[in-house]
Amino acid sequence: xxxxxxxxxxxxxxxxxxxxxxxxxxxxxxxxxxxxxxxxxxxxxxxxxxxxxxxxxxxxxxxxxxxxxxxxxxxxxxxxxxxxxxxxxxxxxxxxxxxxxxxxxxxxxxxxxxxxxxxxxxxxxxxxxxxxxxxxxxxxxxxxxxxxxxxxxxxxxxxxxxxxxxxxxxxxxxxxxxxxxxxxxxxxxxxxxxxxxxxxxxxxxxxxxxxxxxxxxxxxxxxxx
Ligand SMILES: *[C@@H]1O[C@H](CO)[C@@H](O)[C@H](O)[C@H]1NC(C)=O
Ligand SMILES: *[C@@H]1O[C@H](CO)[C@@H](O)[C@H](O)[C@H]1NC(C)=O
Ligand SMILES: *[C@@H]1O[C@H](CO)[C@@H](O)[C@H](O)[C@H]1NC(C)=O
Ligand SMILES: *[C@@H]1O[C@H](CO)[C@@H](O)[C@H](O)[C@H]1NC(C)=O
Numbered sequence: 417x418x419x420x421x422x423x424x425x426x427x428x429x430x431x432x433x434x435x436x437x438x439x440x441x442x443x444x445x446x447x448x449x450x451x452x453x454x455x456x457x458x459x460x461x462x463x464x465x466x467x468x469x470x471x472x473x474x475x476x477x478x479x480x481x482x483x484x485x486x487x488x489x490x491x492x493x494x495x496x497x498x499x500x501x502x503x504x505x506x507x508x509x510x511x512x513x514x515x516x517x518x519x520x521x522x523x524x525x526x527x528x529x530x531x532x533x534x535x536x537x538x539x540x541x542x543x544x545x546x547x548x549x550x551x552x553x554x555x556x557x558x559x560x561x562x563x564x565x566x567x568x569x570x571x572x573x574x575x576x577x578x579x580x581x582x583x584x585x586x587x588x589x590x591x592x593x594x595x596x597x598x599x600x601x602x603x604x605x606x607x608x609x610x611x612x613x614x615x616x617x618x619x620x621x622x623x624x625x626x627x628x629x630x631x632x633x634x635x636x637x638x639x640x641x
Contacts, residue, residue: 448555454522466570482606
Protein backbone atom coordinates (compact mmCIF):
# COMPACT_ATOMS: atom_id res chain seq x y z
CA UNK A 417 0.00 0.00 0.00
CA UNK A 418 1.29 3.42 -0.87
CA UNK A 419 -0.32 6.21 1.04
CA UNK A 420 -0.63 9.62 -0.48
CA UNK A 421 2.46 11.03 1.11
CA UNK A 422 4.82 8.22 0.35
CA UNK A 423 3.27 8.01 -3.10
CA UNK A 424 4.25 11.58 -3.74
CA UNK A 425 7.65 10.99 -2.32
CA UNK A 426 8.05 8.07 -4.65
CA UNK A 427 6.95 10.10 -7.65
CA UNK A 428 9.38 12.82 -6.74
CA UNK A 429 12.14 10.29 -6.52
CA UNK A 430 11.27 8.87 -9.91
CA UNK A 431 11.12 12.40 -11.25
CA UNK A 432 14.59 13.08 -10.02
CA UNK A 433 15.91 9.84 -11.40
CA UNK A 434 14.32 10.48 -14.76
CA UNK A 435 15.19 14.14 -14.80
CA UNK A 436 18.85 13.67 -14.26
CA UNK A 437 19.21 10.27 -15.74
CA UNK A 438 20.89 9.19 -12.54
CA UNK A 439 20.29 9.14 -8.86
CA UNK A 440 21.23 12.61 -7.86
CA UNK A 441 20.14 13.59 -4.42
CA UNK A 442 18.09 12.45 -1.53
CA UNK A 443 14.68 14.11 -1.35
CA UNK A 444 13.26 14.59 2.11
CA UNK A 445 9.63 15.05 3.01
CA UNK A 446 8.46 18.48 4.11
CA UNK A 447 9.84 21.97 3.87
CA UNK A 448 13.43 22.87 4.66
CA UNK A 449 13.88 22.72 8.42
CA UNK A 450 15.18 25.60 10.48
CA UNK A 451 18.89 25.47 11.04
CA UNK A 452 21.27 27.66 12.96
CA UNK A 453 23.63 29.50 10.64
CA UNK A 454 26.70 31.17 12.12
CA UNK A 455 25.91 34.76 13.17
CA UNK A 456 29.44 35.91 12.79
CA UNK A 457 31.66 34.69 10.04
CA UNK A 458 35.23 35.57 9.24
CA UNK A 459 35.52 35.21 5.48
CA UNK A 460 39.28 35.69 5.46
CA UNK A 461 39.84 32.98 8.00
CA UNK A 462 37.71 30.66 5.91
CA UNK A 463 39.80 31.06 2.74
CA UNK A 464 42.16 28.46 1.37
CA UNK A 465 41.98 24.74 0.94
CA UNK A 466 39.28 22.53 2.39
CA UNK A 467 39.09 18.80 1.82
CA UNK A 468 35.75 17.11 1.51
CA UNK A 469 35.53 14.66 4.36
CA UNK A 470 31.96 13.53 3.79
CA UNK A 471 28.77 14.63 2.18
CA UNK A 472 25.21 13.73 1.45
CA UNK A 473 25.39 11.63 -1.68
CA UNK A 474 24.82 12.71 -5.20
CA UNK A 475 25.60 10.71 -8.25
CA UNK A 476 27.91 13.19 -9.84
CA UNK A 477 30.45 12.56 -7.18
CA UNK A 478 30.29 8.82 -7.20
CA UNK A 479 33.58 7.70 -8.58
CA UNK A 480 35.42 10.78 -7.40
CA UNK A 481 37.87 11.05 -4.62
CA UNK A 482 40.50 13.39 -3.19
CA UNK A 483 37.96 16.17 -3.51
CA UNK A 484 38.96 19.62 -2.35
CA UNK A 485 37.81 23.20 -2.58
CA UNK A 486 39.95 26.31 -2.69
CA UNK A 487 38.42 29.63 -1.72
CA UNK A 488 40.16 32.91 -2.39
CA UNK A 489 39.24 36.58 -2.45
CA UNK A 490 38.20 38.32 -5.64
CA UNK A 491 36.85 41.45 -3.99
CA UNK A 492 35.20 42.30 -0.71
CA UNK A 493 31.96 40.58 -1.59
CA UNK A 494 33.10 37.84 -3.94
CA UNK A 495 35.20 34.74 -3.57
CA UNK A 496 36.71 32.55 -6.20
CA UNK A 497 35.87 28.88 -5.73
CA UNK A 498 37.93 26.12 -7.27
CA UNK A 499 36.78 22.56 -6.76
CA UNK A 500 39.04 19.74 -7.76
CA UNK A 501 39.13 15.99 -7.51
CA UNK A 502 40.13 12.71 -9.07
CA UNK A 503 37.89 10.48 -11.12
CA UNK A 504 38.44 6.98 -9.82
CA UNK A 505 37.47 5.33 -13.06
CA UNK A 506 39.32 7.34 -15.66
CA UNK A 507 42.24 8.56 -13.59
CA UNK A 508 41.95 12.11 -14.86
CA UNK A 509 42.26 15.13 -12.64
CA UNK A 510 39.89 17.98 -13.15
CA UNK A 511 38.64 21.11 -11.52
CA UNK A 512 36.00 23.71 -11.99
CA UNK A 513 36.06 27.37 -11.08
CA UNK A 514 33.15 29.40 -9.84
CA UNK A 515 32.36 32.32 -7.62
CA UNK A 516 30.73 32.78 -4.28
CA UNK A 517 28.89 35.98 -3.46
CA UNK A 518 28.96 36.77 0.21
CA UNK A 519 25.35 37.65 0.94
CA UNK A 520 25.57 37.75 4.70
CA UNK A 521 27.48 36.18 7.56
CA UNK A 522 28.14 32.54 6.63
CA UNK A 523 25.66 32.88 3.77
CA UNK A 524 27.11 32.44 0.31
CA UNK A 525 25.64 32.06 -3.15
CA UNK A 526 27.96 29.78 -5.08
CA UNK A 527 27.64 29.67 -8.84
CA UNK A 528 29.61 27.80 -11.46
CA UNK A 529 27.71 28.57 -14.60
CA UNK A 530 26.62 31.81 -16.25
CA UNK A 531 23.07 32.57 -15.34
CA UNK A 532 23.10 30.76 -12.03
CA UNK A 533 21.36 32.86 -9.45
CA UNK A 534 23.50 34.60 -6.86
CA UNK A 535 20.82 36.39 -4.89
CA UNK A 536 19.78 33.55 -2.61
CA UNK A 537 22.31 31.83 -0.41
CA UNK A 538 22.88 28.20 -1.32
CA UNK A 539 25.92 27.62 0.86
CA UNK A 540 25.33 28.09 4.55
CA UNK A 541 28.06 27.57 7.10
CA UNK A 542 26.54 26.04 10.22
CA UNK A 543 29.82 25.91 12.05
CA UNK A 544 33.55 26.18 11.56
CA UNK A 545 36.61 26.77 13.68
CA UNK A 546 38.41 27.82 10.44
CA UNK A 547 41.36 25.62 11.35
CA UNK A 548 40.06 22.09 11.31
CA UNK A 549 36.45 21.65 10.21
CA UNK A 550 33.51 23.34 8.54
CA UNK A 551 29.93 22.15 8.30
CA UNK A 552 28.18 23.41 5.21
CA UNK A 553 24.52 23.06 4.42
CA UNK A 554 22.16 23.79 1.58
CA UNK A 555 18.47 23.10 1.40
CA UNK A 556 15.90 23.87 -1.26
CA UNK A 557 12.20 23.21 -1.04
CA UNK A 558 11.24 21.58 -4.31
CA UNK A 559 7.54 21.45 -3.52
CA UNK A 560 5.67 22.16 -0.33
CA UNK A 561 6.05 18.48 0.41
CA UNK A 562 9.68 17.87 -0.27
CA UNK A 563 13.10 19.38 0.01
CA UNK A 564 16.56 18.52 -1.12
CA UNK A 565 19.45 18.87 1.24
CA UNK A 566 23.15 18.93 0.73
CA UNK A 567 25.48 18.56 3.64
CA UNK A 568 29.24 18.62 3.64
CA UNK A 569 31.82 18.18 6.31
CA UNK A 570 34.98 19.90 5.13
CA UNK A 571 38.32 19.58 6.84
CA UNK A 572 41.65 21.34 6.62
CA UNK A 573 43.48 18.03 6.71
CA UNK A 574 42.84 15.25 4.27
CA UNK A 575 42.70 12.79 7.08
CA UNK A 576 41.41 14.67 10.12
CA UNK A 577 41.32 13.39 13.67
CA UNK A 578 38.31 11.61 15.09
CA UNK A 579 37.84 14.54 17.48
CA UNK A 580 37.58 16.97 14.62
CA UNK A 581 34.90 14.88 12.97
CA UNK A 582 33.05 14.41 16.22
CA UNK A 583 32.96 18.18 16.67
CA UNK A 584 31.60 18.65 13.16
CA UNK A 585 28.99 15.95 13.63
CA UNK A 586 27.87 17.55 16.86
CA UNK A 587 26.87 20.57 14.82
CA UNK A 588 24.72 18.35 12.62
CA UNK A 589 23.14 16.85 15.74
CA UNK A 590 22.48 20.28 17.19
CA UNK A 591 20.59 21.11 14.02
CA UNK A 592 18.81 17.76 13.93
CA UNK A 593 20.40 17.01 10.59
CA UNK A 594 20.59 13.29 9.99
CA UNK A 595 24.00 11.72 9.58
CA UNK A 596 22.65 8.59 8.00
CA UNK A 597 23.08 9.91 4.48
CA UNK A 598 26.63 11.10 4.96
CA UNK A 599 29.12 9.27 2.79
CA UNK A 600 32.83 9.56 3.43
CA UNK A 601 34.91 10.86 0.57
CA UNK A 602 38.05 8.87 -0.13
CA UNK A 603 41.02 11.02 0.83
CA UNK A 604 43.70 8.36 1.08
CA UNK A 605 46.38 7.76 -1.55
CA UNK A 606 45.69 11.20 -2.89
CA UNK A 607 48.35 13.18 -4.67
CA UNK A 608 49.58 16.13 -2.67
CA UNK A 609 48.64 19.62 -3.65
CA UNK A 610 51.89 21.26 -4.67
CA UNK A 611 53.65 23.82 -2.55
CA UNK A 612 52.12 26.71 -4.43
CA UNK A 613 48.90 24.91 -4.26
CA UNK A 614 48.10 25.40 -7.89
CA UNK A 615 47.92 21.82 -8.94
CA UNK A 616 48.30 18.27 -7.83
CA UNK A 617 51.78 16.85 -7.64
CA UNK A 618 51.63 14.33 -10.40
CA UNK A 619 54.67 12.46 -9.17
CA UNK A 620 52.59 11.32 -6.23
CA UNK A 621 50.27 9.40 -8.46
CA UNK A 622 50.87 5.71 -8.15
CA UNK A 623 49.26 2.94 -10.09
CA UNK A 624 46.41 2.50 -7.68
CA UNK A 625 46.02 6.18 -7.03
CA UNK A 626 45.56 6.96 -10.67
CA UNK A 627 42.20 8.39 -11.14
CA UNK A 628 40.98 11.60 -12.48
CA UNK A 629 40.23 14.75 -10.73
CA UNK A 630 36.81 16.08 -11.02
CA UNK A 631 35.81 19.10 -9.15
CA UNK A 632 32.16 18.91 -9.80
CA UNK A 633 31.03 18.16 -6.31
CA UNK A 634 29.97 21.52 -5.13
CA UNK A 635 29.05 22.81 -8.57
CA UNK A 636 26.75 20.03 -9.51
CA UNK A 637 25.23 19.75 -6.13
CA UNK A 638 24.50 23.40 -5.96
CA UNK A 639 23.41 23.60 -9.51
CA UNK A 640 20.90 20.84 -8.93
CA UNK A 641 19.82 22.09 -5.55
C1 LIG B 1 34.39 47.17 -0.76
O1 LIG B 1 34.28 47.94 0.42
C2 LIG B 1 34.35 49.34 0.23
C3 LIG B 1 34.22 50.03 1.55
O2 LIG B 1 34.68 49.23 2.57
C4 LIG B 1 33.29 49.80 -0.73
O3 LIG B 1 33.43 51.19 -0.99
C5 LIG B 1 33.37 49.04 -2.01
O4 LIG B 1 32.30 49.38 -2.84
C6 LIG B 1 33.33 47.56 -1.74
N1 LIG B 1 33.51 46.87 -2.99
C7 LIG B 1 32.71 45.88 -3.30
C8 LIG B 1 33.02 45.24 -4.61
O5 LIG B 1 31.81 45.45 -2.60
C1 LIG C 1 56.03 27.80 -6.83
O1 LIG C 1 56.14 29.03 -7.50
C2 LIG C 1 57.45 29.49 -7.64
C3 LIG C 1 57.43 30.86 -8.24
O2 LIG C 1 56.42 30.96 -9.20
C4 LIG C 1 58.22 28.50 -8.52
O3 LIG C 1 59.55 28.92 -8.69
C5 LIG C 1 58.19 27.14 -7.86
O4 LIG C 1 58.79 26.21 -8.70
C6 LIG C 1 56.77 26.72 -7.57
N1 LIG C 1 56.77 25.51 -6.81
C7 LIG C 1 56.08 24.45 -7.18
C8 LIG C 1 56.18 23.27 -6.28
O5 LIG C 1 55.40 24.44 -8.19
C1 LIG D 1 44.13 28.42 -4.09
O1 LIG D 1 43.85 29.66 -4.67
C2 LIG D 1 44.86 30.63 -4.47
C3 LIG D 1 44.38 31.92 -5.06
O2 LIG D 1 44.03 31.76 -6.39
C4 LIG D 1 46.13 30.14 -5.15
O3 LIG D 1 47.17 31.07 -4.91
C5 LIG D 1 46.50 28.79 -4.61
O4 LIG D 1 47.60 28.34 -5.31
C6 LIG D 1 45.34 27.84 -4.75
N1 LIG D 1 45.65 26.55 -4.17
C7 LIG D 1 45.35 25.42 -4.79
C8 LIG D 1 45.75 24.17 -4.11
O5 LIG D 1 44.79 25.37 -5.86
C1 LIG E 1 42.47 22.92 -13.47
O1 LIG E 1 42.48 22.09 -14.60
C2 LIG E 1 43.24 22.62 -15.67
C3 LIG E 1 43.10 21.66 -16.82
O2 LIG E 1 41.77 21.48 -17.12
C4 LIG E 1 44.69 22.77 -15.27
O3 LIG E 1 45.40 23.36 -16.30
C5 LIG E 1 44.76 23.63 -14.03
O4 LIG E 1 46.09 23.65 -13.57
C6 LIG E 1 43.88 23.10 -12.96
N1 LIG E 1 43.87 24.01 -11.85
C7 LIG E 1 44.01 23.61 -10.61
C8 LIG E 1 43.92 24.67 -9.58
O5 LIG E 1 44.21 22.46 -10.31
